Amino acid sequence: MVLPKHMRLKGHKCFDFIYKKGTRFYSSSMVLRVSNANSKLYFKGKNSQIKPFIKCAISISNKVSKKSVTRNKLRRLFHQHLAQRLSNMQFDKDVWAFISLKPSCIKNSDSNLLKECDKLLTKAGITQ
Secondary structure, eight states, X not given: OOOOGGGBOOOHHHHHHHHHHOEEEEOSSEEEEEEEOOTTSSXXXXXXXXXXXXXXXXXXXXTTOSOHHHHHHHHHHHHHHHHHHHTTOOOSSOEEEXXXXXXXXXXXXXXXXXXXXXXXXXXXXXXX
């Protein structure tokens, strides 16, 4: 399962903005970068949502696993989890979130990774 289209963060300028201006939250197996959305860097079409939203992206490098099958399983796992957790939430302002997995994450189970992700989202103030 992939993230819904309205929740996907796209474009290298958006990623550069998050790396430069975003707030970082660390855990043992991932880093969450969060920033307020920059309206100059993305286009809201005519049929766009009026209410504030969150856009997410996940980065899993070759250092995590050399096998693309393993990386894709992790990516799908996080996409499904984020879609379930964040799709029905109300936000005060537009937010961009970027999750980078560390190589040490491969040692953890899926449930531990998702719990850690939830802790970081709570720490960042995205969820309660």
